Structure formats: C-alpha cells, structure tokens
Amino acid sequence: MTIDTIDINTIIHNYRPEKRFTLAILQDIQNKFNFIPKEAIFIISDYLKVPASDIYSMATFYKALSLKPKGRHIIKVCNGTACHIRGSNTLINELTDLLNIKPGETTADGLFSVEIVNCLGACALAPVMVVDDKYFGAMTKDKVIEVINEYKEAVENGK
Amino acid sequence: MKVIINNIEYEGLPGETLMELAKRNKVNIPNLCHKEGFEGQGRCRLCMVEAREGNKTKIVSACVYPIHDGLEVNTDSEKIRAMRKNIILLLLLKTPNNEYIKKLAEEYDVKAPERYMDFSINENCILCGLCVKACEKMGTSAISLVNRGTGKKVSTPFDDPSKDCIGCGACAQVCPTNAITMTEANGVRTIWNKEFKMVQCSICNKHYTTEEALDFIESRLGNEEEKVCDTCRKKIISEKFKESYKNIFGQP
Numbered sequence: 042m043t044i045d046t047i048d049i050n051t052i053i054h055n056y057r058p059e060k061r062f063t064l065a066i067l068q069d070i071q072n073k074f075n076f077i078p079k080e081a082i083f084i085i086s087d088y089l090k091v092p093a094s095d096i097y098s099m100a101t102f103y104k105a106l107s108l109k110p111k112g113r114h115i116i117k118v119c120n121g122t123a124c125h126i127r128g129s130n131t132l133i134n135e136l137t138d139l140l141n142i143k144p145g146e147t148t149a150d151g152l153f154s155v156e157i158v159n160c161l162g163a164c165a166l167a168p169v170m171v172v173d174d175k176y177f178g179a180m181t182k183d184k185v186i187e188v189i190n191e192y193k194e195a196v197e198n199g200k
Numbered sequence: 201m202k203v204i205i206n207n208i209e210y211e212g213l214p215g216e217t218l219m220e221l222a223k224r225n226k227v228n229i230p231n232l233c234h235k236e237g238f239e240g241q242g243r244c245r246l247c248m249v250e251a252r253e254g255n256k257t258k259i260v261s262a263c264v265y266p267i268h269d270g271l272e273v274n275t276d277s278e279k280i281r282a283m284r285k286n287i288i289l290l291l292l293l294k295t296p297n298n299e300y301i302k303k304l305a306e307e308y309d310v311k312a313p314e315r316y317m318d319f320s321i322n323e324n325c326i327l328c329g330l331c332v333k334a335c336e337k338m339g340t341s342a343i344s345l346v347n348r349g350t351g352k353k354v355s356t357p358f359d360d361p362s363k364d365c366i367g368c369g370a371c372a373q374v375c376p377t378n379a380i381t382m383t384e385a386n387g388v389r390t391i392w393n394k395e396f397k398m399v400q401c402s403i404c405n406k407h408y409t410t411e412e413a414l415d416f417i418e419s420r421l422g423n424e425e426e427k428v429c430d431t432c433r434k435k436i437i438s439e440k441f442k443e444s445y446k447n448i449f450g451q452p
Contacts, residue, residue, distance in 0.1 A: 082357060092341030092364060097357035101346040108358075 048073060049081050053088050060091050063099060067106055075111040112147040112154035114192055116172050121160030123167040132168055133157065135185045152196060153189075204272045218262040218273060219247060229262050229275050230284065230304075232291075232376040233328035238337070240264040243328050245287050250274045259283065285310050291326055293317070298324045300377045324379035327352055331371035331380060339420070340364050343371060343392065354380075361394035367410035401429035 052069045056062040063085065070081050077100050086093040100106045116136065120129045133144060136155050140148050147154040163169050166178025170185065177188055201212040205227050212221050217240055222229045233244040240263030247262040252272035259279070274280065288301075288310045295301050296312075296319050305311070327345065331354055335343050342365035346355050356362035367389050372380040382391040387407050389396045396410035408429035418425050428436065 079358060092344075093357050094335075094341050094344035094362070094364065098344035098346050102348050 046080060046084065049078070049084050053085060058089050060089055063089060063091060063096060064103075067096070067100055067103075071106050075113075075115070076107045076109060079108075110147065110151070113152050113196070114172055115154045115156060116170060117156050117158045117161070118144070119159075119161045119163075119167070119169040119171075120157045121164065121167075123164035124160075124169055127167040129168040131182055132170055132180050132185055135182045136189075139186065139189055152193070201267065201269045203267050203269075206273070206275055212267045212269075212271075216267055218249065218251075218260070218265045218267055218271075221267055222262060222275075227275065231263060232326065233330055234263045235330060235334075235374055238330070238333050241329055241333065244291075244326065246284065248280060248283055248287075250277045250280050284308060294321075295323050295326060295377065296321055298377050298379075301326070324377050325354060326377055326379075327354070328376060329354075330374045330376065334370040334374045338366075338368060338370050340366055340368075340416070342366075356392050359393065362392060365392050365394055366412040366416045367391055367394065367396035368413040368416075399427055401432055402427045403432040404429060406431075 049070060052073060053066050055069070056066055066085055066089075067077060067081075070077055070085075074081075082096050082100065083093055085091070085096050089096075100108060118124075118129055118132050118136065120133070133155075137143060140153055140155065142148055142153075142155060144155050144157045161169050161171060161176075163176060163178065166176065168180050170177045170180050170188070172188065172192065177184065201214065203210050203212045203218075203221060205218075205222060205225075210221060210225050210227075216224075219229060219231065219234055219240055221227075223236065229247050229249060231244060231247040233241050234247065240261070242261040242264040245261065248259050249262050249265075250257045250273065251260045251265065252274075257274075262273075262275075285308055288305050288308050289312055291301050292305045292310060292312050293316055296317055329345060332344055335341055342362040343354055343356055346353060346357075356365060369382050369389070369391060372378075372382040372391065380391070382389065384390075384398070384407065387398045387400070389398050389407075389410055396412055398407040399409050399411055399414050400406065401408050406429050414425060414427070
C-alpha cells in the first residue's frame with residue numbers, strides 16, 4: 042500500500058501547529074488510513090515542532106491507534122464478562138478458522154482485521170460482534186459465517 | 201521554614217522539595233530516579249517517607265513533595281522500611297541480574313522467594329525515565345517511553361537510528377542501573393542502533409565526543425568550539441585560575 046503524503050498533509054493542515062492537537066491529528070490519520078503510517082509520525086513532528094519520539098510514544102500508548110496496517114473491515118469480538126459467558130470464545134475460534142488469522146492480525150488480502158475487546162457496553166446483546174460500526178447481537182457460529190460471507194460478497198460486487 | 205527530618209531541624213528554602221532539602225543537608229533518602237538539576241519524577245517510589253500532618257502521618261514521595269513550615273518527616277520508620285523492602289523486591293524480580301539492584305537488595309536485606317526468581321530475564325531497565333528526561337534536557341528528545349503495560353520500554357521511534365540522536369551519551373550517563381549500552385571502538389561510538397564518528401581531543405588525542413554532538417553544541421552557541429576533552433579543559437581552566445590568583449596575591 043502506498044501512502045499519499047499529500048493526504049497526510051491535508052489532514053494535519055486542518056489544525057493549527059500546536060502541540061495540543063497531536064492526538065486529534067493522530068486520530069484523524071488513523072481514521073483515514075486505518076493505521077498510522079511511519080511517514081505520518083515524522084510529518085506531524087515537523088509540522089507541530091514536537092519531537093518524533095513524543096509522537097511515537099503517544100501512538101504506541103493508545104490502543105485506538107495502530108502502527109500496523111489494519112484491514113478494510115475491522116471485526117471486534119466482545120470478550121467481556123457477559124459475552125464470555127454466552128460463548129464469545131466460540132465466535133473467536135470460528136473467525137480464526139474462517140479467516141485463518143489470530144486475533145490482532147489482518148488477513149493476507151487486507152480485507153479483515155480481528156480484534157478482541159473487553160466490553161462494548163451492549164451486554165444485553167451478548168455475545169456481540171461489531172464490524173466497522175455495525176453491531177451484530179446474539180451471535181452464533183452460523184451467524185458469523187453469514188456475516189463474513191455478506192462482507193466478502195459486497196467486496197466482490199465492487200462495493 | 202523549619203522542617204524536621206528524623207528529629208533534627210533543618211532550614212528549608214521556599215519552593216524546595218523534601219529530596220532537595222535532604223540532599224543539601226546530606227540526609228540520605230534512598231532513590232534511583234532522582235538527579236540534581238532534574239525535577240523529581242516520583243517514578244521509582246524508593247524515596248517514600250512518612251510525613252506528619254497534624255495527628256496523622258502519610259506516605260509521600262520525597263522527590264516530588266514540596267516542603268512547608270513545621271513539616272515533620274521520618275525517613276526510616278518501621279512502616280517505611282517495610283514498604284521500601286517491598287519496592288526493592290519488585291525491582292529485583294524485574295531485573296534479577298542487574299548488579300546495582302542486586303547490591304541494593306543486599307544492602308536492605310531483601311531476598312526474593314526462589315520460586316519467583318527467573319534468572320533468564322536479561323533486563324536492566326527499571327523504567328525510571330531518567331534517560332528520557334536527560335535527552336529532553338539536552339534539547340534532542342530522541343528517545344521516549346514507548347508502548348504500555350508489560351511491553352513498556354525506552355527506545356527511539358520504531359527502534360530505528362534516530363536523526364535526532366547526537367550520540368552525546370547523556371542517557372547512558374544518568375542511568376541508575378547501567379541499562380543503556382554504549383560502546384566505543386576505533387573512534388566509533390554505537391548507541392541506540394546508531395553509529396557515530398568520534399572527535400579527538402586536540403591536546404591529548406583522546407576520543408571524547410561525537411561529531412554530531414559537537415555540531416549540536418556549536419549550532420546552539422553560534423560559535424566554533426575548541427576540540428578539548430573534559431580532563432584537558434579542567435587543566436586549562438585551573439591554569440587560568442592560577443594565573444589570576446598570581447595577579448591578585450602575587451607569587452604564592
């Protein structure tokens with residue numbers, strides 16, 4: 042994947058060059074690319090006049106920011122208490138088998154990333170799985186296969 | 201401002217921390233992450249002392265605790281000794297092979313239960329952050345504390361050779377546990393995965409600093425620096441002093 046430095050520059054110029062905007066810029070870049078490209082750290086550092094080490098420190102601290110490229114669709118499986126008891130491990134195992142990746146990894150075709158999160162605050166829907174911003178409640182093994190196929194088809198149909 | 205440490209009264213200066221007062225009066229408060237000239241960090245927690253406030257006492261970190269009039273402190277109470285031992289024990293488990301921490305544990309009679317000791321851990325860093333602070337004070341900020349939780353460590357961005365690093369070695373110098381490796385061979389200094397060409401002293405020919413560090417200092421001062429190492433510089437200055445004393449007092 043090639044990173045457009047013009048894109049990064051457009052994002053950072055939405056903000057004035059002040060240190061307090063570091064996190065806001067990092068979040069915007071995360072949203073745009075689904076990860077923080079290495080170049081971005083140094084471009085932000087030049088623009089804000091903040092040491093690159095400080096920005097790198099921040100980027101590695103927050104879980105919402107990732108330095109590794111993420112897939113097009115991010116699947117979050119809740120493993121909080123309620124979801125755990127209602128069988129979230131079955132979902133995780135099913136996803137591991139289906140996509141051939143471990144939680145925290147991205148598929149080779151760059152389509153899916155799987156993450157385990159600790160609580161999504163939707164315990165009534167347990168076990169919950171979230172794809173991008175869409176919630177899927179009361180999940181079962183079969184439903185996981187359905188959802189994944191749905192997304193795969195959507196991509197194949199050029200959406 | 202009167203401050204009582206271990207039943208002896210000391211005169212405190214406004215704005216001082218307890219650690220600064222103690223160091224000034226040669227009162228020993230054990231610590232790892234405090235260095236004169238740096239503000240306290242409150243990271244290593246070894247400088248915990250018991251401060252009396254009214255009828256109650258509380259546990260505070262001496263390096264960040266501002267003194268006030270009538271403050272009464274005990275640096276070696278039963279409670280403090282127990283807590284200090286606990287902190288040293290945790291440090292020992294984190295860095296079981298570090299010479300300095302091992303000595304500290306011996307000094308305070310701390311022995312870790314054998315089943316918890318894992319001598320295969322080859323860690324020396326206690327994450328006190330002094331090196332990061334030193335780098336920041338130098339004006340380079342090439343290193344920082346990265347990651348979090350158990351993966352936390354000190355490094356340059358992406359563990360790459362940093363363009364900000366000038367190889368001055370300040371980080372290695374302040375490190376209380378000697379955790380930063382800096383090697384020098386054939387006029388090349390290696391630190392933080394980066395190699396630096398070293399500069400020779402124009403008097404004694406010793407390799408004493410890196411080209412980048414010298415450039416950095418020159419760019420800050422705006423004039424060219426003499427290429428003289430610390431030892432030779434001391435000699436030159438003492439000669440100058442000798443001369444000026446002669447002028448004042450005549451021949452000694």
